[in-house]
Every structure is written in structure tokens, then in C-alpha cells.
Amino acid sequence: MTMIVKFAGAAALAVALLQAPAFAQDASIKIPEQKVDEALRAKLPEAIRTAGKMISVNNGSFPPYEIVTDAKTMTGAAAELSDAIGQLLGVKIEHATVSGLAAALSGIAAGRYQFAMGPIGDFKTRQEANDFVDYVREYVIFAVQKGNPKAIASLDDTCGKKIAVMSAGSAEKVIKAQAEKCAAEGKPALEVMSFTDQPTSILSVRSRRSDGFFSSQAPLTYFVQQAKGDLELAAVGKANGFQDLFQGAVVPKGSPLGEVLLASIKALKANGTYEAIFKKWGLENNMIGEPGINLSKN
Structure with missing residues (x-):
């Protein structure tokens, strides 16, 4: 039997779990501010350049990548990575929270949000309606x-x-x-x-x-x-029903934003910012060798 559970008391107690000091965060690691890359910025869809911002949707805390403190405020590795991407592209990246992954993906498909920084699991079935900009290897x-x-x-x-x-x-x-x-x-x-x-x-x-x-x-x-x-x-070190598991940002299928995000993440890998963020949050074992689009074959 499958139960879908959602009640306020448990949620309130669960939020309290996130108010303790962040896991494995090395405050001594400073994340450098990025200069605008005009060539990358020029590849953004015109509507985004005009608006000067993008909205990344999430479906609640996914620490240490996404730690949601209120409806529009997020910390964590993915938040810092999205901040760096925004700096490279010369746009502000805002965050919106919805209830459940299905709502996040449908919101992207409907154009309410430009993307989800995630990372969200990349699977062939999901690639039918979405493109994944993979930047994480997970277990x-x-x-x-x-x-x-x-x-x-x-x-x-x-x-x-x-x-x-x-x-x-x-x-x-x-x-x-x-x-x-x-x-x-x-x-x-x-x-x-x-x-x-x-x-x-x-x-x-x-x-x-x-x-x-x-x-x-x-x-x-x-x-x-x-x-x-x-x-x-x-069950650490076991396959547990999965093969190679990649996770990444999500954009609508065929969106030019996918290639822009990929190029941005590659630029952050090249200048050391990606590694600094992952080390700061204790995620060294989840760094990917080479980011890519729709890497999953499963």
C-alpha cells in the first residue's frame, strides 16, 4: 500500500530540523563573484535579457543543495551555483517554492518558471518533456x-x-x-x-x-x-535499483536556455567556482567529471 502523507504538524517539526548549523559547510571557503560574460549573456532568450531575471522553481528543501527558509529565500550549494550563474549572465535569479516535484515540472512546462536549478534526477522518461543540464553524480x-x-x-x-x-x-x-x-x-x-x-x-x-x-x-x-x-x-555502496544516476537543472524540452546553463556551469568549472561550492558544502563525492545535457541512458 502506498500512502501520500502531508500534515502541518510534521512539516513544522521538520522545518525545525533545518534550523541547526548547516552540515559540512566550510565557512572558510569564499565563493568568488563572477564578472558578466557578454558572450554568454547574448545567448539568453531576449525575454530573459529584457526582464533581467529568471525564476528557478524548487519543491522544498533538498539539503545541502537547496535549503528553503521561506517562499523566496534559499541557501545551499545549488543556491550558490545559481547565484554564480546569474552573475555570469548579468541577470538576477529568483527562487519560488511549490509543493511536490510534479508541480515544479508542470510549472516549467507551462512557462511560469524558466527552470529548476535542482539538482533533479535525470531519467529517459523525464527527457521526453524536459532537458536536463546535468552537473551532479548521485547515489x-x-x-x-x-x-x-x-x-x-x-x-x-x-x-x-x-x-x-x-x-x-x-x-x-x-x-x-x-x-x-x-x-x-x-x-x-x-x-x-x-x-x-x-x-x-x-x-x-x-x-x-x-x-x-x-x-x-x-x-x-x-x-x-x-x-x-x-x-x-x-546500503551505502550498493546499486539499490539504480545504474548511473545523474542530476541537474531542468528546462523545457528544446529550450535554448539549456545550452546557456551548460556553458555557464562549464565556465564555473573552468575557473574553480564549481569545485569551491561543492567543497564548501561537503559534496566533493558528487562532483561530475563533465557536465552535459541529458546524460542519463536509463
Whole structure:
């Protein structure tokens, strides 16, 4: 059985989790301000140049990439990367928050937002309606209660467990397929608990309503650090139903903005800003060798 969960009390407590000092942020690393690259700016769609701004949509906190503090304010690695891109392009990048990934992607498709900085998982099925400017290499694992009492060491260990997951995300698709596999093999049922945001998902594990949270390694590492010994990571280094997993910014299919964002990220890699941002936020293991558009073959 799949449950989509959203209630105010849990959300409020989850937000409190994000008010602690940021995970692995090295304040000694200063991110250099960028000079406007006129050649890149000239490639922007005219409407964006005229407006002097772009709106990047997110679907709530995805730390340490996106840490949303109110409807229009965001910190984190993706926020600093988008700031640097905006400086290169000579435009202001504003942030808007919606409920759920599906709402974010539909908002981009409808033209309400120019892009999502993400990073959002790049999959062939999503490439049908979107282009992904991939700048992250990611892995999907579990956050579990300290001591891993349910002995979750891989995706195969989830039968008979209650697993939290973000609704509409790639991990939800994998865990639902695993639930079907458990049933087909006559094993105890896997209960999928789908939540609309990361903080509420992790709170379900801390409150023992879920046995584990199946999600990207980078944000789970953040939450485990914030949990002060209550949680730990599990199934690290396992495929867990995924092959090569790339994540990136999202633009409408065929939008010229994709190539502009790609060129901007490559410029930031070349001048050391990309690496500085990733190191500042403890994301060295998630840096990509070469950014690209629609890198996923899965």
C-alpha cells in the first residue's frame, strides 16, 4: 500500500530540523563573484535579457543543495551555483517554492518558471518533456534509525518494512517496483510511505513511523549529521535499483536556455567556482567529471 502523507504538524517539526548549523559547510571557503560574460549573456532568450531575471522553481528543501527558509529565500550549494550563474549572465535569479516535484515540472512546462536549478534526477522518461543540464553524480541509499534495527543493508531487505520516499521522485518508482517484487515472491509486504518533502520524510524515520528513508545520498548525509546520533546511513555502496544516476537543472524540452546553463556551469568549472561550492558544502563525492545535457541512458 502506498500512502501520500502531508500534515502541518510534521512539516513544522521538520522545518525545525533545518534550523541547526548547516552540515559540512566550510565557512572558510569564499565563493568568488563572477564578472558578466557578454558572450554568454547574448545567448539568453531576449525575454530573459529584457526582464533581467529568471525564476528557478524548487519543491522544498533538498539539503545541502537547496535549503528553503521561506517562499523566496534559499541557501545551499545549488543556491550558490545559481547565484554564480546569474552573475555570469548579468541577470538576477529568483527562487519560488511549490509543493511536490510534479508541480515544479508542470510549472516549467507551462512557462511560469524558466527552470529548476535542482539538482533533479535525470531519467529517459523525464527527457521526453524536459532537458536536463546535468552537473551532479548521485547515489540512492537509506537513512535508518541508529543501529539499523531493521537490518536494511540493500534494497532487497525492504520487504516487510515501512519505507519513506519523496512522492513523484525516481526513488519512489524504484521502491514501488520493489514492493511489487516482494508481493510476487510471497514475502512480507513493503509499505511505501510517500511524502511531499525531504524534511517530513526524515522526520518519519526519527519518529519511528517509517523504518527507513530511501533517497539521494547527499541530502541523507546532511540529515544524519543533523540528527545528532539518532540516525545512520545504510546500503551505502550498493546499486539499490539504480545504474548511473545523474542530476541537474531542468528546462523545457528544446529550450535554448539549456545550452546557456551548460556553458555557464562549464565556465564555473573552468575557473574553480564549481569545485569551491561543492567543497564548501561537503559534496566533493558528487562532483561530475563533465557536465552535459541529458546524460542519463536509463
